[in-house]
Amino acid sequence: MGTSLLTNSSAMTALQTLSMTNKKLDMTQNRIATGQRVSTASDNAAYWSIATTMRSDNKALGAVQDALGLGAATIDTMYTGLNGTVEVVSEIKAKLTAARTPGVDRGKIQSEITELQKQLKNTGDSAVFNGENWISVDSNSTSYNSTKSVVSSFSRAGGVVQIDTVTVDLEAIKLYDKKADATPLTNVVTGASAGTLVAVAGNITVQVGTGATVNVATTTTSTLDSIAKDIMKLGIDGLTVAVGGGQLQFANRASVNGAPAGVTIVLNGGLTAPAALATAPATETGKGILDKSYDAYNGTAWEVFSVANIDISKLTDNAADLAKLETYIAGVDDALGSITNAATNLGAIKNRIGLQQDFVKALVDSLDRGVGQLVDADMNAESTRLQALQTQQQLGIQALSIANGASQSILSLFRG
Template sequence: MIANSVNTNAGAMVALQNLNATNTELQISQGRINTGKKIGSAKDNGAIWAIAENQSAIANSLNAVRDSLQRGQSTIDVGLAAGDTVVDLLNKMKEKALAAADTSITSASRATLAADFTTLRDQITKAVSNAKFSGANIVDGSTDQMSFLSNDSGDAFTVVARNLSLQGIGLDSDSTFATAADASAMISTITTALSTATNKLASLGTNSAGLDAHLTFINKLQDSLDAGVGNLVDADLAKESARLTALQTKQQLGTQALSIANQAPQSVLSLFG
C-alpha cells in the first residue's frame, strides 16, 4: 500500500510521466503534419533517411540528364527540318535539270533554268549552315558525332552526325549545267544526291527516335525514384490527423489526471481535523 505522504506523490509522478510521453508523441505527430514527412531528418530514422537522400540525389541529378537529352532532341529536330528542306530543294533542282534537258527549248530558256538551279543549290548551303541549335549543327559536316548525357553517372548517349551539305550529298558549289547534255547528266547526279540525302535523313530520324525513347525512360525513371522516396519518408496525413485528434484528447485527460493526483496530499489535512 502506498503511504500517504506530502513529500512523495507517486500518483502525480506517474500522471506526469504519462503526460510527458503524450506531449512527446503529440510533437512528433504535429511535426509530421507540418512537414508532410514521417522521416524529416537522420534523427527520425538514420538508415531510411540515408537511403532516401541518396535516391533523391540521383533523381535530382537526372534533371541535368533530361536537359542534355532535350538539347540533343532540339539539335536533331533542327537538323531534320534542314534535311526536309534539302530534299525539297533537290526535287526542285531535278525538275529544273529535267526541263533543261529538253533539246527543244531555247538557249535563253535553258540559261534561265540554270539560274534557278543555281539559286536552289545555294539555298541548300544556307539551309544546312543555319541548322544550328545552341551553336551545335549536326548536318553541316562540322562533326562526326554528338554526345549527350544518358544517366547520372555521366555516360554518353551518342548520335552520329549526318553531312547534308553539298559535298556531303555528292554535289559541289559549282554544280550546274549549260547545255542539254549537261542537264541530262545532272539529272542522274541529282537523283543520286536525293537518294543520299534521304538515306542520311532516315538514319538521323532513327537516332532521333532512339533519343526520344531514352528521354521518355529518364522521365519515367525520375518519377519512379521520386515516388520511391515518397514511400520512404512521406507521412500518411489521414492517419496522422486521426492520431493527432487522439493524442490531443489523451493530453487533456492526462492534464486532468495530473490535477487530480496533485490534489491527493490535500486529503492528509483532514487527518489533523
C-alpha cells in the same frame, strides 16, 4: 502504502505518462507539418538514407529531362533542315534531266539551278539552334567534334553511377563543310592496237580495299562505253569511270570504314588493268553531302564538281558534254540518296529521344512514388492519432493535477 511528503508516486507516474504523450504528440505534429514520417536520419536511418539517395538521383534525372528537351529541339532543327533540302535537290535533278534533251537552252536552266543551289545553302546555314549547326560545319575548326552527344539517362547499379548518351555522327548528316577536299587518284586503262578494244566473253573484276571482289561480265559485243557503264552500275562510292581517247578513264575517291581505300581492277578482252589504282588516294573526301566532290570527265581531262556548284550553262550536245551531264545527274542522285539516309537516321534518333523523354518522365514519377512510400506520412492516420493524443494529453494533465492534489489532503490532518 502510506502517503509520503517526499515521494509522490502517483504524480511521478502521471508525469511520466504525460511526458510520453507529449513526445508522441510532438512527433505527430511534426509529421503533419512536414508530411513525412521520416524527415531526419533519427526517424529511421535506413529509410532516410535510401530516400536521400533517391531524391538526389531524381534531381539528376530532372537534369536529364532538360538535356533531352534541349537535344530534341536541336535534332528537330537539323532534321527540319535536312528534310527541307530533299525537295530542292529533287528539283535540281529534274532540271538536269530536262537539260539532257538536245537543243534546250541550258543557260536558262542553269539560272534556275543556281537559285536552287542558293536555297540549299541558305537552308543549311539557317538550321541553327542554341548556336549549334550540325549540317553546315567547319571541320578544320579546333572546336569541331564530329560526334554530338545528348544525355539520355542516369542510372545507379551497385552503387556505381552511369550516364548514357544518344550520339549523332555529324559526318553522316552534314550538308556543307568548309574544309578543302582531297584530290582523287586517276588513271587510264589502255586498249590493244592504240586503244581499240578486243572484246571477249569473260569478267571484269573490281575490288575495293581488301573487300570481296565483284565481277562484271563482258561479251564479244562489249564496248568501252558499255564496260564503263557496267562498272558504274556497281555503285562503288568514290569510283568514277569514263571513256576518253579510246581508253577507260578512272577517278578514285573510294573509302572503307572512313579510311581511303585503293581500287584494284582486273580487265580482260585486250585491256590492261590500272595498277596505280591499287594505291589509295592521300586523304578521303571529308566534305558534306552537298559540297562533296565528284569527278566528271570532259573528254580530255578530269573535272571536279559538287551539287553546290554544278554549272551546265556551257555544255553542248557533243558526246563528251552529254556524258558529263549524265555524270552530273548521277552525282545529284547520289547526294539525294545520302540526304535521304541522313534524314532517316536523324528521324530515328529524334523518335528515340521522344520515347526516352516519355520514359524518363515516367521514371521520375516512379521514383517519387517510391520515396513517398518510404517516408511520407499517412495524413488520415496521423490526424486520427493527433486527436487521440490531444485527448490523452488532457487526461494526463488532469491525472497529474489529481496526483499533486493528494499531498494537499495531508494538511487537513493537522487542522484543529
